[in-house]
Amino acid sequence: MLDALTQRLSSVVKTLRGHARLTEDNIQEALREVRLALLDADAGLPVVKDFVARVKEKALGQEVVGSLTPGQALIGVVHSELVALMGGTNAALDFATQPPAVFLLAGLQGAGKTTSAGKLARLLTKTTKKKILLVSTDVYRPAAIEQLATLAKNLEVDLFPSDTSQKPVAIAEAALDWARKHYYDVLIVDTAGRLAIDEAMMAEVKAIHAGVKPIETLFVVDSMQGQDAVNVARAFAEALPLTGIVLTKLDGDARGGAALSVRQVTGKPIKFVGVSEKMDGFEAFHPERMASRILG
Numbered sequence: 001m002l003d004a005l006t007q008r009l010s011s012v013v014k015t016l017r018g019h020a021r022l023t024e025d026n027i028q029e030a031l032r033e034v035r036l037a038l039l040d041a042d043a044g045l046p047v048v049k050d051f052v053a054r055v056k057e058k059a060l061g062q063e064v065v066g067s068l069t070p071g072q073a074l075i076g077v078v079h080s081e082l083v084a085l086m087g088g089t090n091a092a093l094d095f096a097t098q099p100p101a102v103f104l105l106a107g108l109q110g111a112g113k114t115t116s117a118g119k120l121a122r123l124l125t126k127t128t129k130k131k132i133l134l135v136s137t138d139v140y141r142p143a144a145i146e147q148l149a150t151l152a153k154n155l156e157v158d159l160f161p162s163d164t165s166q167k168p169v170a171i172a173e174a175a176l177d178w179a180r181k182h183y184y185d186v187l188i189v190d191t192a193g194r195l196a197i198d199e200a201m202m203a204e205v206k207a208i209h210a211g212v213k214p215i216e217t218l219f220v221v222d223s224m225q226g227q228d229a230v231n232v233a234r235a236f237a238e239a240l241p242l243t244g245i246v247l248t249k250l251d252g253d254a255r256g257g258a259a260l261s262v263r264q265v266t267g268k269p270i271k272f273v274g275v276s277e278k279m280d281g282f283e284a285f286h287p288e289r290m291a292s293r294i295l296g
């Protein structure tokens with residue numbers, strides 16, 4: 001991801017060659033490069049403006065110390081500001097509740113919710129001793145329920161069978177009831193998505209949220225969606241008290257800037273990234289690593 005950005009910023013180093021310190025004058029061109037690079041990577045304009053202003057403020061008057069060139073010093077500032085923008089450190093999942101801890105996944109159709117539900121179940125099974133139950137509430141698409149059932153079977157994770165004659169909220173509540181009675185530690189609730197945001201979909205996911213009171217409400221978003229992701233994120237953040245973001249399809253030709261924008265628009269940490277179609281292609285999100293990758 002963001003290879004273009006890395007390449008772009010190498011020219012910042014050249015731009016500032018020969019200057020002893022970063023000044024209002026000599027920094028302009030370099031900042032323009034940073035701005036263009038972020039826009040190219042599909043970060044939204046408001047985010048980019050804010051970001052560049054912060055970098056400028058931090059960089060101005062900085063003494064260029066040691067063996068650093070001014071360009072490297074500026075990239076250092078860009079790096080640390082990127083890390084800060086993405087939340088500083090990895091934000092872990094919250095389990096601090098009376099079990100079962102309910103994790104709700106919400107997002108548009110095709111964002112990667114069902115895949116991520118399976119991946120999350122797999123990750124928790126591998127890294128913890130927690131007993132996991134999966135449930136799908138997508139009564140509109142039997143294929144989605146089947147998809148989750150197949151994943152659960154392959155992963156050897158328990159699945160609560162969805163009765164499609166019931167309302168999604170009733171299915172989620174029945175799954176929670178079952179999870180409580182059978183001492184599950186975690187219930188992962190997959191929800192239906194639509195191709196675009198609509199009120200019925202939002203009302204439904206809100207009802208499920210109210211019904212099962214998840215400790216984690218994760219907004220799943222396709223990193224390839226670029227700027228559209230920002231509008232979708234805003235709508236979900238307004239409808240639901242999100243606790244985190246799952247950014248999928250980072251293995252594709254991802255416009256990484258969406259990561260920055262989605263984080264800023266929702267104010268919520270990216271907790272996981274999807275890096276492959278396969279079940280093991282799921283990682284905790286690390287702002288530091290991502291920033292390093294951005295800057296090369």
Ligand code: GDP
Pocket residue numbers: 107108109110111112113114115116193248249250251252273274275276277281
């Ligand atoms: P949902 O409609 O939100 O449940 O989306 P799905 O989980 O069905 O995923 C939609 C498509 O995206 C499927 O073909 C998945 O295999 C694919 N997908 C999901 N996450 C990733 C990812 O991290 N990387 C890649 N390459 N594909 C993914």
